Amino acid sequence: MAKKTVRDLNLKDKKVLVRVDFNVPLAKDGSITDDTRIVAALPTIEYVIAQGGKAILFSHLGRIKTEEDKATNSMKPVAERLSQLINKPVKFVGVTRGKALEDAIAEMKSGDVLMFENTRFEDLDGNKESKNNDELGKYWASLGDVFVNDAFGTAHRAHASNVGISANIKEAVAGFLLEKEINFIGGALENPKRPFVAILGGAKVSDKIEVIQNLLKIADKVLIGGGMAFTFLKAQGFEVGKSLVELDKVDLAKELLEQANGKIELGFDVVTGKAFDANTETNVRDFDSIPADEMGLDIGPKTVERFKEIISSAQTVVWNGPQGVFEMEKFENGTKQVALALAEIFPNATTIVGGGDSAAAVAKFDLESKFSHISTGGGASLEYLEGKVLPGIAAVHEA
Structure with missing residues (x-):
């Protein structure tokens, strides 16, 4: 462009x-x-x-x-x-x-x-x-x-x-x-160096349906953590206890998993808490053993290792959404390890943070200098990743 x-x-x-x-x-x-x-x-x-x-x-x-x-x-x-x-x-x-x-x-x-x-x-x-x-x-x-x-x-x-x-x-x-935003985000979507890995997180699938659909067409792998992962786990038949689930999006999650043809990676385990609280008792649970009275609040250590393995060979990575409740120390590790894994492949790979909470996490872990680009627009970067034409960019005159 x-x-x-x-x-x-x-x-x-x-x-x-x-x-x-x-x-x-x-x-x-x-x-x-x-x-x-x-x-x-x-x-x-x-x-x-x-x-x-x-x-x-x-x-x-x-x-x-x-x-x-x-x-x-x-x-x-x-x-x-x-x-x-x-x-x-x-x-x-x-x-x-x-x-x-x-x-x-x-x-x-x-x-x-x-x-x-x-x-x-x-x-x-x-x-x-x-x-x-x-x-x-x-x-x-x-x-x-x-x-x-x-x-x-x-x-x-x-x-x-x-x-x-x-x-x-x-x-x-x-x-x-x-x-810079056009070159990095637009460039990643239009002509990425491969393997191209997308990392998504945050609370809700409904916030990122179009992002997932668009990235499944372009990316080689889509890693999903955070609250939105539990709707996908539910779609796979797992019991997820008190974890955040959008029941009205379970069928959609099934469709996306089918469309993905193996591109979507959810990992293997989660860190759970009894309550959404910084001082709650925590446990590490495999996907098939989340108790009814616990909720997943971060990705677990086996998932972290799997995600790091995929990230290590990537040439282009777009990250939008934390992997857990990183604001609480007990549930920050998944997001922190993803950030560190991305910092590790920079500058040999292009690493892009799509604004919002992901950018806040990078700042919290003091890793801003270890990324190719950190977007300044949360909502704008999300719509860009959806493949939409952004009016503010379209209005800039062509060279």
Whole structure:
């Protein structure tokens, strides 16, 4: 998928609209608790500045349903944090449109950085941002000369701040972060080096039906752990005690196992607990001996060894979803061992983490530097893995 990137533009003295994904977690006092998404966008922002562009940044933050939401979801603390990271003033304009914003942009000099207010403030007036209001997309496009989309986290949504601007501006290109997501996830799906192994986890099969269906067409092996594995075990006739099972998806799990023709690997055993509790009594149980009063909360040691064996020979791996309740120390080992096995084959193999909880697990085990790519978009990476066309990427102009 050949898309134009920010490298293809002459940015000197241009007003460069940059859609970033600065949807960062905020503490009650308004401080940022994790600035990963801001840091991820720095290469694009710094490139725009270095090329003499005027960087006009904007992002959504949280969900804005009421006037009260606006008070706790302003981009102001984000602008302040960005200023610290780039060691340069970032002018914050606390509106999403109007004379104050237009005047501030008109006063910008080459290399200046400006951030305007949360794009979703526009959702209080008829969901204009989230519904890709045509007038809003045209207005935002009118504020700049060129548009750089670097927000993969919203690429699965057709919003005014990505698709709307792209449709109304001469040049709409990808930033370095969006380019990286396209190259890694898109590349793995379109032309993976083999063996290609997909590792899936998380709570529910229903969240990942289309991912499984798509990956079964492409991958050589699909390893399934986490809560979703128990619906597959139930489909194979195992009793799973109090483990999480989607009874309405058991027949679907049977169909997927048949379609898989041996590609799906579930392992052999689980670590169980009497309750969903960090201090519960734990046991290791084979699939055929899970007691009625216990629940599976992690993959077991034999499963870990099987998964590590498959991972060790892989050339491309996509991982989406933890293998157990990694937030609890007693049930973190499966997820940790998978992460370590992937770290072991890097950089000889391409290893991709599909955002969300998997990315949180990699951070918890301090292994971020041991992966080829860690996606910044949980929902977007999931839809990408489903094989869907993402509107935010489709709207970027072709090279």
